[in-house]
Amino acid sequence: MKCNYGRFEILFLLLITIIFTLGISISEPIAETKTVNIGYLGPLSGPASGWCLPGLTGVNIWVDEQNSKGGLKVGNDTYKIKIIKYDTEGVPSKAIDGVKKLILQDNVVLLQTQGGADATAIQPFVTRQKVIVMGLTSDTCAPEHPYYMGISENYPMYHCVSIQYIADKYPLNKKIALTVQDEVSGRGSMAWAMAAAEANNMEIVYSKFYSTETTDFAPIISAILATKPDVVSLCASWPEYRAHLVEQLYLQGFKGQIETSEYELTDLFAKVPKSFLDHAVGHYPRLDNKLLPADANKFYSDWQKRYGKGGKDDIGREYYSIDYEYRTQLQIWAYGAQKAGSVEPEKVRNALMASKDLPHTLGSSNWWGDEVFGINTSLISPQYITEILNGEEVTIDKYDIIEWYNKNKEVTLKYLKKYDLLWNQR
Amino acid sequence: MLKLENVSVHYGQVNAIDDISIEVKEGSITTLIGSNGAGKSTCLRAISGLAPLTEGKIYLNDERIDGLTPEQIVSRGIVHVPEGKHLFLEMNILDNLLIGAFLRNNEDEIKKDLNEVFEYFPDLKIAKNREASKLSGGQQQMLAIGRGLMAKPKILLLDEPSLGISPLLTKEVALIIKQISTKNISILLIEQNASLALKLSDKGYVLETGRIVFRGTNIELQNNEHIKKAYLGL
Amino acid sequence: MELILQTIANGLIASAFYAIIAVGLSLTFGVMNTVNYAHGEFYMIGAYTVWQLYAIHHWPFFLAVGIATILVGLLGIIVERIIFRPVRGKALSSFIISVGMVFIIQVFVARMWGVGHVKPVPAVFKGALDIFGVTIGWQRVIILPSAVIVFLGFFYFLRNSKWGRALRAVALDSEAASLYGINVNKCAAIALGIGSAMAGLAGALMAPIMSVTPYMGHSVIWTCFVVVIVGGAGNIKGTIIAALVFGYLNTIVSTIFDSTVASIVSSVFMLTFLSIRPQGILGYAEK
Numbered sequence: 006m007k008c009n010y011g012r013f014e015i016l017f018l019l020l021i022t023i024i025f026t027l028g029i030s031i032s033e034p035i036a037e038t039k040t041v042n043i044g045y046l047g048p049l050s051g052p053a054s055g056w057c058l059p060g061l062t063g064v065n066i067w068v069d070e071q072n073s074k075g076g077l078k079v080g081n082d083t084y085k086i087k088i089i090k091y092d093t094e095g096v097p098s099k100a101i102d103g104v105k106k107l108i109l110q111d112n113v114v115l116l117q118t119q120g121g122a123d124a125t126a127i128q129p130f131v132t133r134q135k136v137i138v139m140g141l142t143s144d145t146c147a148p149e150h151p152y153y154m155g156i157s158e159n160y161p162m163y164h165c166v167s168i169q170y171i172a173d174k175y176p177l178n179k180k181i182a183l184t185v186q187d188e189v190s191g192r193g194s195m196a197w198a199m200a201a202a203e204a205n206n207m208e209i210v211y212s213k214f215y216s217t218e219t220t221d222f223a224p225i226i227s228a229i230l231a232t233k234p235d236v237v238s239l240c241a242s243w244p245e246y247r248a249h250l251v252e253q254l255y256l257q258g259f260k261g262q263i264e265t266s267e268y269e270l271t272d273l274f275a276k277v278p279k280s281f282l283d284h285a286v287g288h289y290p291r292l293d294n295k296l297l298p299a300d301a302n303k304f305y306s307d308w309q310k311r312y313g314k315g316g317k318d319d320i321g322r323e324y325y326s327i328d329y330e331y332r333t334q335l336q337i338w339a340y341g342a343q344k345a346g347s348v349e350p351e352k353v354r355n356a357l358m359a360s361k362d363l364p365h366t367l368g369s370s371n372w373w374g375d376e377v378f379g380i381n382t383s384l385i386s387p388q389y390i391t392e393i394l395n396g397e398e399v400t401i402d403k404y405d406i407i408e409w410y411n412k413n414k415e416v417t418l419k420y421l422k423k424y425d426l427l428w429n430q431r
Numbered sequence: 432m433l434k435l436e437n438v439s440v441h442y443g444q445v446n447a448i449d450d451i452s453i454e455v456k457e458g459s460i461t462t463l464i465g466s467n468g469a470g471k472s473t474c475l476r477a478i479s480g481l482a483p484l485t486e487g488k489i490y491l492n493d494e495r496i497d498g499l500t501p502e503q504i505v506s507r508g509i510v511h512v513p514e515g516k517h518l519f520l521e522m523n524i525l526d527n528l529l530i531g532a533f534l535r536n537n538e539d540e541i542k543k544d545l546n547e548v549f550e551y552f553p554d555l556k557i558a559k560n561r562e563a564s565k566l567s568g569g570q571q572q573m574l575a576i577g578r579g580l581m582a583k584p585k586i587l588l589l590d591e592p593s594l595g596i597s598p599l600l601t602k603e604v605a606l607i608i609k610q611i612s613t614k615n616i617s618i619l620l621i622e623q624n625a626s627l628a629l630k631l632s633d634k635g636y637v638l639e640t641g642r643i644v645f646r647g648t649n650i651e652l653q654n655n656e657h658i659k660k661a662y663l664g665l
Numbered sequence: 666m667e668l669i670l671q672t673i674a675n676g677l678i679a680s681a682f683y684a685i686i687a688v689g690l691s692l693t694f695g696v697m698n699t700v701n702y703a704h705g706e707f708y709m710i711g712a713y714t715v716w717q718l719y720a721i722h723h724w725p726f727f728l729a730v731g732i733a734t735i736l737v738g739l740l741g742i743i744v745e746r747i748i749f750r751p752v753r754g755k756a757l758s759s760f761i762i763s764v765g766m767v768f769i770i771q772v773f774v775a776r777m778w779g780v781g782h783v784k785p786v787p788a789v790f791k792g793a794l795d796i797f798g799v800t801i802g803w804q805r806v807i808i809l810p811s812a813v814i815v816f817l818g819f820f821y822f823l824r825n826s827k828w829g830r831a832l833r834a835v836a837l838d839s840e841a842a843s844l845y846g847i848n849v850n851k852c853a854a855i856a857l858g859i860g861s862a863m864a865g866l867a868g869a870l871m872a873p874i875m876s877v878t879p880y881m882g883h884s885v886i887w888t889c890f891v892v893v894i895v896g897g898a899g900n901i902k903g904t905i906i907a908a909l910v911f912g913y914l915n916t917i918v919s920t921i922f923d924s925t926v927a928s929i930v931s932s933v934f935m936l937t938f939l940s941i942r943p944q945g946i947l948g949y950a951e952k
Contacts (some may be wrong), residue, residue: 030836128896129704187925216925220875220884221682223675223805224919231668245783252874254794256802257671275720276873479844505846517841519834530834533827534846582845 016231038076041084041348044107044116045153045337046091046100047123053095055244056119056141056327062312062320063304063332064088064117077339080346086335089113097126108134114348115338117331120145121190124153137350139334141327143383144189146374147428152354155374155383156337157330159406160266161194161241161289163388165417166404167264168201169235170390171286174402178262182211182375184225184250185240189426193343194241194266196420203420204413210234219246226253239265244272262286267326268398279396283317290389290400292368297389297400298368304329333366337384340364373407376414377421379428432457432617433478433509433586438487438497440470440477447473449641451487453619456587460608460618462628462649464662465638471621472514474638475588478619479511480504491586506534508585514621516575516593520564524555527563527574532579541581548577552608569600576607586617595622605631625662629653637662672920674799680912683865686885687892687904688816691865693741695836695899696856699749699756701760702763705882705888706770707861711737711868712877713774716784719872727788732868737865745857750850767882775879784877804874805892811870815863816905823901832856836899866902888915891935897945906946 045064047057068086076083089111091103100123107113108131116131118124120140131138136152143155170180172270181202185191202209210232212381215225230239237259239250247265254263255277263285273282290297292305308328312320323345340363342348345356358381362369367386374383390402410417421427433455440447448470454493462518463471476482478489482502489497491507505511510531519527528548532541549556552573558566563574572592579587592608593601605627610617622628629635629649637645637658645655676875690704701707714733718724724732748766752758778784790803823829834842835852843849875881892911896904911931918927939945 016947051775052779070791145915152797187923213923214925215919216928218884218887219919219924220888221675221679221915221919223678224672224916225924227668227671227675228920231671245878248783248785249874249876252788252802255791256805257800258795272783272785275785276791276793277788481840481844501843502846502848505844511844513841513844517838517844519837519841521837522830522833526830526833530830530842530845530847533831578845607666 039082039084040087041077042087042089042107042111042113043338044091044104044109044111044113045088045140045331046103046116046127047119048095049090049092051094051096053119059325059327060117060331061088061090063328063330064335066304066307066311067332067335071339077342079342079348084348093123095123097122099251100124100126101130103127104130108136114350114353115139115334117334118371120155125150126304128153135351137354139338141330142190143378144193146378146380146382147431150212150383151380152350153382154337154357156334159327159385159388161190162197162406162410164194164198164238164264164386164405165201165242165413166388166409167286167288167390168198168206168207168238169375169404169409171262171264172201172207175236175262175284178207180208180210180232180234181236181238182229182232182234183209183238183240184211184215184229185242186217186219186246187214188217190241191424192424193421197417197423198238198240198264200413200417200420201409202241202394204416207236214321215246219253222249222253223257226250226257226259230254230259235261237261237263239263240381241266242427244269246376248276255281265340266395270393270396270398271322271323274396282393283395285393287393287398288389290391291324291398292329292366294400296403298366301329301366301368304332304366329366332408335361335426336366371407373410376418377427388423432492433619434490435474435478436488436490438474438477438489440473440482441485442473445481446641448477448638451641451643453636453643455619456634457585457615457617458612458615459634460612460620460632462620462622462632462635463638464622464625464628464635464652464658466662467623469638470641471638472590473641475511475513475590475619475621478504478588479509481511496651502534505582506548509588510579510582510584510586511588512575512579512590512592514590516571518563518574518578521562523560523562524566524574525559527578527588528555528581531578532583544581544583548580551580551610552577559564560572569596569604572596572600572604573607575603576611580611580616584616586619587611589618589620591621592621593622593627601627610653625658668920670799670891672916674801675920676913676916678805678808679799681809681907682871683885683888683912684905684908685808685812685863685867687889687896687908688819688901689860689867690889691860691893691896691901691904691907692863693860694855694893695901696832697853698747698839699745699747699753699759700755700763701745701749701857701860702760702886703766703882704860704864705769705886706767707741707864707882708868708885709774709877709879709882710740710770711865712872712875712881713778713784713868714865715869715872716877717787719756719789719823720786721785730866734862734866735867737868738862740865741857741859741861742854743821744861745854746882749853752855771879771882778879780879783945786872786877787851802874808867808870811866815866819859819860819901828852828855845929872879888931891931895935895938895945900945903946910946 009260049058071077072085076085093100093103104127118140122143122387124140124145131152138153139156141157142160145153146155183198185195211229239247251273268287292301308324311317341353341357345352364417365386370382370384370386373385375381385406388404388406389400391398392401435453437448438451465471480499484497535541554570592604629652632649634648635652636643680893694703704931711733714736715729719730788804793800793802794806831847832852835849839849892907893904896907915927918930
């Protein structure tokens with residue numbers, strides 16, 4: 006082989022060298038405004054994407070707000086915030102691939118997740134790498150998962166206060182039937198609801214799980230209605246089951262009150278008349294309600310302006326709870342980073358865990374959970390109670406779950422133990 | 432009428448029949464005799480299109496029919512009544528007979544032929560709504576032949592009609608076969624019961640290990656020493 | 666007492682639902698001698714058709730159901746022609762190809778209309794039939810006369826028509842059937858067409874009371890396989906009886922215990938039954 010470069014090739018190589026050197030020297034000064042990467046890891050497609058994909062709206066609103074102010078001030082530095090998404094399709098093995106990419110390649114300082122199976126799968130790796138993981142729910146909180154924090158919702162604890170609310174406000178509704186699908190999150194909601202029912206001397210006439218394979222809900226509702234309940238709690242039934250259960254309750258002539266974690270009203274009213282759900286009790290407040298902090302009200306109107314009907318990025322659906330839930334993770338993280346004066350995960354975690362009255366979208370919140378999860382990494386926000394009235398979900402009351410738990414500790418731990426949900430039973 | 436020219440059929444490496452030439456004349460009864468595994472059934476399967484030829488040609492009148500599907504062959508009037516009868520056991524007699532007439536559309540003619548079959552086999556008429564599985568061996572054989580007749584054959588390929596039925600019934604069946612041939616239906620008959628076959632037929636072929644070793648009129652065959660010894664037990 | 670009557674009614678509806686899907690599956694198995702694992706996906710397509718036509722485009726419900734039935738039936742015929750026919754008689758190939766079809770259809774539907782949120786199909790009849798203290802939603806009630814009409818029509822076809830007789834003949838002995846000029850390919854196409862149409866009909870009728878998702882076929886098909894096997898694969902009457910047995914078993918056990926116990930009991934029942942009577946309820950012993 007002869008090395009026989011012509012003049013043209015040499016010129017070309019020279020040009021490339023110059024461009025590279027320039028490129029590096031040009032990009033150097035830009036790097037002075039720092040950027041911090043945050044990983045958004047979850048099912049962005051697939052059956053579970055409903056728990057993850059919609060959250061990007063709130064995240065975008067928050068990130069754009071910070072970046073348009075020039076960035077987030079942490080200590081002496083200002084950070085532009087960059088969200089890096091990774092689609093797990095709800096498959097834990099993909100979550101493990103994703104977390105490696107996000108931490109090793111993108112150097113993320115925080116992982117936003119839904120919680121549950123994805124979040125559990127990545128714990129060994131994040132614990133070694135000491136990176137914070139925030140989730141919607143608290144079921145992943147455990148002593149061996151020190152970097153996991155259950156931030157966004159009080160799930161499934163909130164069922165205790167909705168039953169408490171029914172006992173307080175509808176004292177004549179004494180007989181309660183409970184059912185939910187047979188898996189961890191379902192069992193958790195059942196335990197908390199049962200505890201509240203017993204604490205209020207309600208008569209538990211039915212409490213059975215149904216299989217996740219169930220296709221025909223008629224026999225379940227027949228069995229429930231044969232016990233003549235005043236209240237039927239569907240606990241944390243998954244949305245696709247909830248629609249069938251509610252429909253069967255209606256068709257088989259139930260006249261009492263319903264409690265469940267949330268209501269997909271458009272879907273439900275395709276099956277039952279509006280009046281059927283009157284006084285049904287739920288947990289997810291609309292953020293424009295006066296019972297909520299001004300920040301929540303503002304977020305709601307920002308959301309409507311950007312993603313609502315006729316908005317800049319009209320997303321073609323109604324607002325719902327997942328929209329704020331990933332945003333509030335960012336709020337909590339930013340609070341911790343500012344307190345720590347650093348974005349370094351270990352420092353942020355320590356600052357967060359040492360704080361009280363954290364600024365959650367739903368109001369000031371506190372850490373809780375060592376007796377149940379073995380670690381205080383579950384953030385409890387104010388719990389709102391909603392009722393369906395004339396086809397609208399109206400926010401009606403506000404409870405403190407920690408206060409409720411302290412009063413009814415014994416019975417709650419009894420039921421959590423019964424369903425093998427305590428941290429030391431796992 | 433039906434002519435096989437140098438037909439060979441292989442099953443994998445095995446030569447089932449090798450270089451066979453047979454002719455069936457119009458209105459005649461032709462028989463193929465041979466011991467078990469000599470390739471008799473394969474011959475019939477080759478004719479009816481169930482077994483593809485590796486070599487040779489088959490003609491019906493002057494049309495080549497090898498390579499046609501079983502459906503096309505039966506539509507040309509060649510009807511195969513398989514060994515072991517292959518009745519539709521869970522269907523009743525009437526339905527079995529009507530399956531025989533599947534390709535025919537003239538309802539009146541089908542009815543006429545049905546009555547004719549019932550005349551040959553009065554037993555079938557009495558039990559026409561009974562499931563085929565509940566019939567005796569002899570009745571099942573009658574049904575198999577009757578079903579073949581319902582297809583309005585020009586040539587009927589009969590595979591071991593005497594198999595598994597009593598000597599008395601065998602005689603009865605033989606009589607009916609003879610009767611059928613008088614109605615201008617040619618018959619190619621396969622039998623292990625060589626004496627019966629030779630009594631019935633006008634002409635015969637002897638198959639041994641896939642090859643034809645003798646051919647001739649029934650008289651010639653009956654008088655052949657080898658055949659007498661090997662097949663007629665004389 | 667009311668609970669007993671209610672349970673009888675619930676069981677009848679559940680049985681009718683399983684019967685329509687399982688008979689279709691049993692028919693295709695009987696005639697083609699191959700299991701169509703994508704049968705549940707055909708049921709799903711029936712439901713999606715109703716979601717599209719009735720829920721989105723507001724066509725009359727029964728028109729949408731009719732179109733869904735015909736559409737899925739045609740799909741069955743096409744699938745027989747281009748997928749099952751080339752691998753006829755090859756057990757492993759047809760197994761793989763039909764399982765592959767399950768995933769292809771699921772992914773196709775998921776890509777086309779998304780996953781995640783259950784597709785909402787409004788109830789056509791919001792009311793309930795109320796007799797002797799028993800209440801059944803009208804939407805569920807209609808499955809019963811539909812099943813009866815479909816089965817009566819189907820039995821008439823099998824018994825009294827030329828092609829019905831041909832289907833039975835092919836199911837019993839396809840070689841003998843071809844000797845009498847019956848085109849086995851055509852019969853397989855008719856069987857898969859009718860069988861798939863039944864799955865499509867069930868999906869279409871049930872769309873308003875089932876969760877319409879790309880994976881909905883999954884949840885019913887296991888029970889239907891059990892029903893077909895216990896009914897004596899390919900035996901239509903046996904399949905209907907088995908559907909009644911399992912419909913009631915499931916309903917009664919779900920009512921008294923819960924649905925987890927019910928699915929365990931069904932499986933145990935199937936295994937015990939098959940070890941005692943491997944040929945199924947009415948099936949003939951093989952050969």
